[in-house]
Amino acid sequence: MSSSVQYLLLPPFCFEVKTDIPFVASNLKQVYGPRLIDSAECPDYFVSVQKAEGIRKFYRPQARFFSDQQEPFQPLQQQQAYAMLEWGMNWCVASHEMQYVIIHAAVLAKGNKAILFPAPPGSGKSTLTAWLAFHGWRLLSDEMALIQPHSRQVTPFVRPICLKNNSIQLAKAWFPEGNFSTVASDTHKGDVIHLSPPESSWQQHTEPAEIVGIVFPNYKVDTTLDIYQLTKTQGFMQFATNAFNYGVIGTQGFSTLCNVIEQVPSFEIFYNDLSAVSEFLLQELIDGSC
Template sequence: MSDNYFIDLHPFSFSVNTALPQVIQNLSTIYGSRFRKLSTEVADYELSVQKSSGIRSFIKPQARFFCDQQEPFKPLSFQKAYAFLEWGMNWTVAGNEVQHVIIHSAVLAKGNKAILFPAPPGSGKSTLTAYLAHNGWRLLSDEMALIIPNTQTVVPFVRPICLKNQSIDIAKTLFPDGKFSDIAKDTHKGDVIHLSPPESSWENQTNTAELVGVVFPNYRANQDLQIYQLDKTQAFMQLVDNAFNYSVLRETAFSTLTNVIENVQTFEIFHNDLAQVAAFLEQEIIDFE
């Protein structure tokens, strides 16, 4: 029998209706005290993850995702249920939120200074995100940067870090005490696992930060650190390409991203050493005067 649960993730909250043990256990592992049985709370979004019914549930069970009683995606294999919920949460916010300009990007901070890390799949962005979050940086988000319109202020939306394929073994070696979800095998992204950020990131989930840099990272196994300063126009267009709600917010999104790009440093980097990247970020962006 399904139960209703509540996930408190500033600035949004979610109710989740599910009877699936793997979903409940992974939510508890990843979100800790922010995940609990629903009581009197009113959530911003109502979600549900259920096992498919009928004869398929016995032969080839599948998981189904619902948002506000609508089913936006085709079912996935049952063992992907938790990852399905995480992706569904991303979709829900990206498709409905208009109070912030949303960039598909990691965002991490040192003190109150933050850097955006927009990057396509395969760039090593999430591995870098996990490394920084476990080495003195504060995770604001692995997937979504929420920028207050016409400012450089970014609002945390702390969620787990989504790691894929070879990055899974790397992360488990680097962070043996990390809180990992179960692995979702053979997804459209390959094998996927979610890693909860350190408690310090959760504790600061209401503390905003000011953007001082935009860095497009690229991991290359045989390439030492190479740094290229990006032309402002090029950087702006790449941010536009990564903005979930640019077409909805239009002038507001344009002015916000223009303001950001005009007032931050912009780089593209190629690397094979996470520590070298961290040193560059701190010395040349965070501590830059």
């Protein structure tokens, strides 16, 4: 079986991607567009998604993810192979990159003012991210905020937005022109799909931004918008819970998070009205900050 080798230029990193699964290759093209290239000088990571060998080729076929020779995950059903590749690339960054403090958070910005949305799965973070990204906000990241140590600066790591379950239909209705991957059904997160952010976010994928606020989102069916400002201690604890590599980088991670929390306000919001959220963010965090 022939394997395709291509490269993803996703500043600040570059990936060599190898796959022998045709729909993975076509999804890459659909989602990454011109970021997918045929040659690159200096790939940082060498990832591959391959069909599992043996009888599993024919019976409930599976896919395996490799980062070079390392296999960090159990094999998954082959129809989930593309999602697996996206998660595998996240794994590469989260487990190797130690020169940023990495937070599990979406990052959206107006100009160079960024808001972080750290949140556990199920909080509606990705739906909010997708909506904002297609309504005039710039997406810096869907899953990982890369913070420069001892600063408030976030380095963009633009990647597709991972939407789950009900939000898949919602997003398809909202953005009929969007570049969607195929659906990976029945994963540990439910059904998932990856949506490419608008071209403008891709265009600015090397421009850093300054954090001006942290918002912990909670989607709540019966609430238009409730906003609670957190104390700095509360904000810190929630922030640190979402940090990937903070235990490894030690002191630098701790003091960077303390420093960010000291300088910007943090809020917990409960909402069902996305434009009300956008309005609040603009007034309270973007226009209010200097």
